[in-house]
Amino acid sequence: MFHPSLHTCPRVGALAWALALVCVVPAAQAQAAPSANEDDKATLHYALGAIVSTGPDYAGGDGRKNSLRPAWAIEYGRFRLSTSRGSAFMGHGLRPRESGASATLAENDRFHLSASLRIDKGRDGSDAPILVGLPSVRSTLRARVSGGYALTERWSVGAGVSQDILGRDGGAQLSTSVGYTWPVTEQTKVTFGAGASFGDRKYMRGHFGVPDAGASALPAFSPRAGLYSVDAGVEVMSAINRHWVVFGAARVSQLKADAARSPLTMDPTGYSVSLGLAYRCCR
Structure with missing residues (x-):
């Protein structure tokens, strides 16, 4: 499940294997994923909408990128296919907001374990002027295993490991999070969350490194593996009626350690805001 490159980063590797153990033990105790009979009773759920958002032009950039994009998610039983923001409209509590194709491996009232595949679009020189002349971060396919655990009715923790499988x-990433959900009304809930992200050496060099030679005038920089970002945010989901829902989110992130020291980092603090509307069916 894990790429050998993780062994070049003891800190990330240890955390990754710890996550694996945390996932396997509760999974063995958790209620198994839906049985064949339950799958026979599964119905199709979907959400179709759009999200307008603004955020940094790249991690560490001081420019802004604004977008209006369609957002959708389709779910049947334990399988889901969604855009990067579409799963937010499904409102699944413990379940991670995975984009791409995902499947539930095991779950009960307090624990959830899933696996997913998604396309990572990478980064190139067109994202910002400072990136011109640097090697592109090539698009790839990432595999991810993630889990969530409810500490109480409102507090939950989660973690996930992803790997470039092409x-x-x-490289590889490890993310951790803690969240608090506040049910304001029967139709509206507010979720507060915070998290930290770690990368192995390949990931850090690809996203924050500068090679020794090239067309760029920036000084060479070779970041080490480890913690590269912390973040915090708030999300609001409200049902207008049985089918229509609105979604809003605001998040701030702070680059840390070698990511913050990279010549590519113009502003270590970034914020993003998004607002969406969607039609949900059959839930």
Whole structure:
């Protein structure tokens, strides 16, 4: 499940294996994923909408990128296919907001374990002027295993490991999070969350490194593996009626350690805001 490159980063590797143990033990105790009979009773759920958002042009950039994009998610039983923001409209509590194709491996009232595949679009020189002349971060396919655990009715924790499975120098990532959900009304809930992200050497070099030679005038920089970002945010989900829902989110992130020291980092603090509307069916 884990790429050998993780062994070049003891800190990330240890955390990754710890996550694996945390996932396996509760999974063995958790209620198994839906049985064949339950799958026979499964119905199709979907959400179709759009989200307008603004955020940094790249991690560490001081420019802004604004977008209006369609957002959708389709779910049948324990399988889901969604855009990067579409799963937010499904409102699944413990379940991670995975984009791409995902499947539930095991779950009960307090624990959830899933696996997913998604396309990582990477980064190139068109994202910001400072990136011109640097090697592109090639698009790739990432595999991810993630889990969530409810500490109480409102507090939950989660973690996930993802790996570039096409060998395009995307490396491995580990993310951790803690969240608090406040049910304001029967139709509206507010979720507060905070998290930290770690990368192995390949990931850090690809996203924050500068090679020794090239067309760029920036000084060479070779970041080490480890913690590269912390973040915090708030999300609001409200049902207008049985089918229509609105979603809003604001998040701030702070680059840390070598990511903050990178010549590519113009502003270590970034914020993003998004607002969406969607039609949900059959839930």
